[in-house]
Amino acid sequence: MMQDVSTQENIGFSEVRKAARLSVAPMMDWTDRHCRFLHRLLSRETLLYTEMVTAPALVRGGAVHLVNFSDEEHPVALQLGGSDPDELAKAAKLCEARGYDEINLNVGCPSDRVQSGTFGAVLMKSPSLVVDCVKAMQDAVSVEVTVKCRIGVDDQDTKEVLPDFLDQMGRAGVSRVAVHARKAWLQGLSPKENRDIPPLDYPLVHQMKRDFADMHLSINGGIATLDEAEAHLAAGMDGVMIGRAAYQNPADILCGADRRIYGVGTDSDPIEVVRQMLPYIEAHLAAGGKLHQVTRHMLGLFAGRPGARAWRRYLSENAPSPDAGPETVEAALAFVQRDAA
Structure with missing residues (x-):
């Protein structure tokens, strides 16, 4: 059932973009292949993400077992962590060959371990490096390269930093971004605290959708019900990404998702x-x-x-x-x- 290399062709841009109307966020130690198989049975349409896999682990460590998955998981995206353009390009190419439908770059994780590798949320301070990374990845693969980011980090002015970041991503050819609507505090807060303590700023992310109308933007952070997801979509967001609620209460989020979010099928049991x-x-x-x-x-x-x-x-x-x-x-x-x- 599990394949080293997918026997199914990668799904096209438009199909993945349609699936991104609702997605289950990449979550370390949670969204492994067993979790994704379960979630796919609950919802046929929702876009699923892997845990973050680091480019060094794949390219230097040869840990390709980390990217194995089941064909039944499609549409499925792999999230990469890293900050070296050449290494990310090699990792992205390896993952595309495995059959993933999208490669996502992590620019949002605030953990100390991630910071020490100069990737994750700390990259919000170096958008030009992110540009180099995504361009290298785009040159290496034919599937879509996307980004998941925060609204800013530390003392950054989010109303200046986020639009500048999205502008640079757009100029680099990135047309789909998932935005966690909280700052990340790289010093003083644990990764768990960074998921709860920094205040959510949904209006800022909604404003970004109005300002970057041609960019597909998903909103993430603190969304706990399908009712909330539908409200964000009705307000103009292209997609909603749900994390902990989809894991801790998967039936509440996913059983009715195909009917309510995509207008197809019936609720799963x-x-x-x-x-x-x-x-x-x-x-x-x-x-x-x-x-x-x-x-x-x-x-x-x-x-x-x-x-x-x-x-x-x-x-x-x-x-x-x-x-x-x-x-x-x-x-x-x-x-x-x-x-x-």
Whole structure:
């Protein structure tokens, strides 16, 4: 089921852009291939992103296993971290060959580890370097190269920095950007605090869409419901990127996304999705994987629904067992079905 190299052709620009109307944000330690497979069963249309993968890990470290994925995940984008144009170009080419539909450059992560590598949000201070990076990547691949950024960092004036940054991206040929509507404080706040403490400035991002009408802009940060996503789209945004809510409450965000955001299909059923996960789990175990590597992404699937607590508790306690298998998931599912009856 999982491929080293995709057997499906890359999806075209227009199809990926349509999918970007709603996307699940790249999240370290969360949006791995198992998570994305689950999310794809919940929504056929939503654009999915990988965790950030660093260009040095791929080019110098040879860690190509980090970019393996299942054909079923399309449309799927890979996020790269790095600041060396040549290295990013080589990494982008490698990822395109694997079958990814988009390559995204991380200009938003505020972690100390990322800063020490001179990439992530610290690059907001060096837009000319970002230009060099995206141009090198564009020259290396035929899929779209996009950027995910913050509205600014530290003491920068966001009303000056963000429009200048977007202007430079546009001049470099970048036509799609996802903007996390918070500053990143590179000193004094942890990565977790940077996701909550800096105030959100949705009006600024909305203004950027009015000022850069030809650029496809997605808004990210603090968006927790499909109602909120629809409100941002109605206000003129081209896309909405949802992070933690899509992971912690995936059914609430993704089960109705195809119908409400894209106007196609019907709502998916999380109980049926669990059943659809069983063959994937069996294949993962047969390849030497562990059950909890998959089920840790499924814990929030029934959040707010009857049986959710028993489902989460049973999987949390039993899935890490060395001999746990699909029957463990079926036993957990019985709690949900019993309480829903």
